[in-house]
Amino acid sequence: MLAASWGAAGSWGAAGSWNVELGSWDVESGAWDVESGSWGFVVILAIDVGGTKLAAGLVADDGTVVTSRRTATPQDAGPETLWKTLTDLIEPLTAHAAAGGGPVEGVGVGCGGPMTWPDAEVSPLNIPGWRGFPLRARLAERFPGLPVRVHNDAICLAVAEHWKGAGRGASDMLGMVVSTGVGGGLILNGRLINGGTGNAGHIGHVVVEPDGGPRCGCGGHGCLEAVARGPALTSWALEQGWVPGAAQPGTGGEPYLENQAATAWTDAGEPYLEDRAVTGRALAEDARAGDPIAARAMHRAGRALGIAIASATHLCDLDLVTIGGGLSQAGEPLFGPLEEALREHARMEFARRVKVMPAALGQEAGLVGAAALLLAGTQYWTTHS
Numbered sequence: 044m045l046a047a048s049w050g051a052a053g054s055w056g057a058a059g060s061w062n063v064e065l066g067s068w069d070v071e072s073g074a075w076d077v078e079s080g081s082w083g084f085v086v087i088l089a090i091d092v093g094g095t096k097l098a099a100g101l102v103a104d105d106g107t108v109v110t111s112r113r114t115a116t117p118q119d120a121g122p123e124t125l126w127k128t129l130t131d132l133i134e135p136l137t138a139h140a141a142a143g144g145g146p147v148e149g150v151g152v153g154c155g156g157p158m159t160w161p162d163a164e165v166s167p168l169n170i171p172g173w174r175g176f177p178l179r180a181r182l183a184e185r186f187p188g189l190p191v192r193v194h195n196d197a198i199c200l201a202v203a204e205h206w207k208g209a210g211r212g213a214s215d216m217l218g219m220v221v222s223t224g225v226g227g228g229l230i231l232n233g234r235l236i237n238g239g240t241g242n243a244g245h246i247g248h249v250v251v252e253p254d255g256g257p258r259c260g261c262g263g264h265g266c267l268e269a270v271a272r273g274p275a276l277t278s279w280a281l282e283q284g285w286v287p288g289a290a291q292p293g294t295g296g297e298p299y300l301e302n303q304a305a306t307a308w309t310d311a312g313e314p315y316l317e318d319r320a321v322t323g324r325a326l327a328e329d330a331r332a333g334d335p336i337a338a339r340a341m342h343r344a345g346r347a348l349g350i351a352i353a354s355a356t357h358l359c360d361l362d363l364v365t366i367g368g369g370l371s372q373a374g375e376p377l378f379g380p381l382e383e384a385l386r387e388h389a390r391m392e393f394a395r396r397v398k399v400m401p402a403a404l405g406q407e408a409g410l411v412g413a414a415a416l417l418l419a420g421t422q423y424w425t426t427h428s
Contacts, residue, residue: 085103085104085148085418086101086102086103086109086140086147086148087101087102087104087147087148087149087150087151087413087414087417087418088100088101088102088133088136088137088140088147088149088150088151088186089101089102089108089150089151089152089409089410089411089413089414090129090133090150090151090152090153090154090182090410090413091152091153091196091199091409091410091413092116092129092152092153092154092155092165092167092170092178092196093116093155093169093196093222093223093409094116094155094167094169094170094222094223094224095115095116095222095223095369096113096114096115096116097113097114097115097116097128097129097132098111098112098113098132098406098409098410099111099112099113099129099132099133099136099410100112100136100407100410101136101139101140101147102151102410102411102413102414102418104418106203106206106207106411106414106415106418108407108410108411110136110139111407111410112132112135112136113132114128114131114132116128116170117172119171119172120172121172122172122173122174122176124172125170125172125173125176126176126181130185147186147189148189148417149189149190149191149192149417150182150186150189150190150191150192151191151192151193151199151413151414151415151416151417151418152178152179152182152191152192152193152194152413153193153194153195153196153197153198153199153200153409153412153413154167154178154193154194154195154196155167155168155169155170155195155196155197155223155224155226156168156195156196156197156226156242156245157242157245158178158193158195158241158242159240159241160193160194160195160237160240160241160242161179161192161193161194161241161426162177162179162180163177163178163179163180163193164176164177164178164179164180165178165193167224168224168260168261168268169223169224169260178193179191179192179193190417192416192417192424194241194413194416194424195226195228195241195242195244195245196220196226196409197218197219197220197224197226197227197228197244197245197247198218198226198227198228198235198244198412199228199408199409199412199413199415199416200218200219200220200226200228200367200368200402200408200409200412201216201217201218201219201227201228201229201230201235201244201365201412202218202228202230202235202412202415202416202419202423203218203404203408203409203410203411203412203415204216204218204365204367204402204403204404204408204412205218205230206411206412206415206419206422206423207404207411207415208365208402208403208404208408208411209363209365209400209401209402209403209404210230210363210365213230213362213363214230214231214232214233214362215230215231215232215359215360215361215362215363216229216230216361216362216363216364216365217229217230217244217246217352217355217359217361217363217364217365218230218244218364218365218367218402219246219348219352219364219365219366219367219368220366220367220368220371220402221271221272221273221344221348221366221367221368221369221370221371222272222273222323222368222369222370223272223273223274223369224247224268224272225246225247225267225268225271225272226244226245226246226247226268227244227245227246227247227355228243228244229243229244229359231359233422234422234423234425235422235423235424235425237425237426246267246351246352246355247266247267247268247272248261248263248266248267248268249266249267249351249354249355250263250264250265250266250267251265251266251267251270251347251350251351252264252265252269252270252347253265256269256270257269257270257275257279267347267348267351270343270344270347271344271347271348271370273322273323273324273326273369273370274323276323276326276340276341276343276344276370277321277322277323277325277326277340279340279343280326280336280337280339280340281321283336283339283340284336285326285329285334285336285337285340287321287325287326287329288325288329289329289334290329290332290333290334290337291328291329291332322369323369323370323373324369324370324372326340326341327341327370327372327373327374327376327377330373330376331373331374331375331376337376338376341373341376341377341380342376342379342380343380344370344377344380345376345377345378345379345380345381345383345384346380346381346383346384347384348366348377348381348384349380349381349382349383349384349385349386349387349388350384350385350388352364352381352385352389352397352399353384353385353387353388353389353394354388356385356389356394356397357389357391357394360393360394361397362396362397362398363397363398363399363400364397364398364399364400365399365400365401365402365403366399366400366401366402367401367402367404367408368402371401371402372401378399378401381399382399385397385399
């Protein structure tokens with residue numbers, strides 16, 4: 044979905060040749076209206092708040108991410124430090140939008156939960172520094188007069204896949220994210236299901252290991268998130284004796300410390316840096332390389348996911364489940380055990396038709412879904428806030 048990225052000195056990348064000094068857009072791209080001096084399409088400021096990264100971008104009304112930026116989510120930071128990191132991220136985008144012919148016309152946000160909804164006082168389990176943080180109110184204060192809509196980040200990923208990704212055309216689907224946390228969004232009869240508090244689809248807190256399962260950040264035990272989220276997987280593997288990178292040629296058995304603490308964002312198209320030493324991505328790479336402990340960790344996560352999906356399918360009569368997030372790129376080490384467990388537990392005839400596939404939109408999906416809260420009418424937003 045990424046159409047272009049900012050290059051040096053404020054110039055566009057592949058999709059056009061925006062020149063800040065001339066204040067004009069390449070006419071051939073059709074995006075800049077020379078006559079009116081405006082973009083020629085609605086631009087939404089989309090924000091994706093996660094435990095690993097913060098991302099923001101400008102999204103056109105057809106779902107195209109025009110440009111985006113990202114930074115690592117500060118770990119163990121207080122509420123105002125987190126807020127400043129976010130505002131530092133989005134300020135250049137609002138300036139770029141204004142340079143492009145007009146300000147943004149709304150703000151859509153996906154943020155980890157739980158939260159009060161639609162008021163969006165957020166308490167993300169994977170961002171301890173925000174407890175009851177008034178995210179929507181602070182953004183509304185920063186952007187007076189603009190509609191500001193905030194929903195769960197996993198719901199935004201599900202919305203994105205249904206609107207523009209792997210779920211297009213599906214009537215009944217669950218969109219999942221498996222990353223720093225595990226979450227989901229539920230689409231039934233082609234519309235987003237919010238539930239009484241806006242938290243429907245929280246599949247990460249379906250219990251998959253009721254007896255002796257690991258403690259979850261929600262206070263329970265044996266939740267899917269406690270088993271399958273990236274940090275829990277790496278912790279479990281390390282406890283079992285995993286040496287990151289030992290199974291990969293050329294590492295010499297040295298620990299694979301990927302993307303250590305980052306303090307600066309990168310432009311769209313470049314990988315953001317994760318503010319943690321060992322990631323789920325490293326674990327998945329070692330599993331594919333034949334590390335037996337890494338493979339067991341991925342097998343454990345895959346089976347937990349399959350059991351949870353079977354339960355959700357029986358409950359909601361699903362056609363499709365999409366899985367996004369960092370671990371969705373793990374391939375066979377994750378999806379093989381997942382499919383095996385799903386077929387073991389999805390025994391009812393109607394449940395056997397469910398398909399599971401990786402999400403299609405990649406790292407920009409959260410931004411696309413956040414923008415869809417404003418761009419897709421009432422399909423994904425049914426409150427008047």
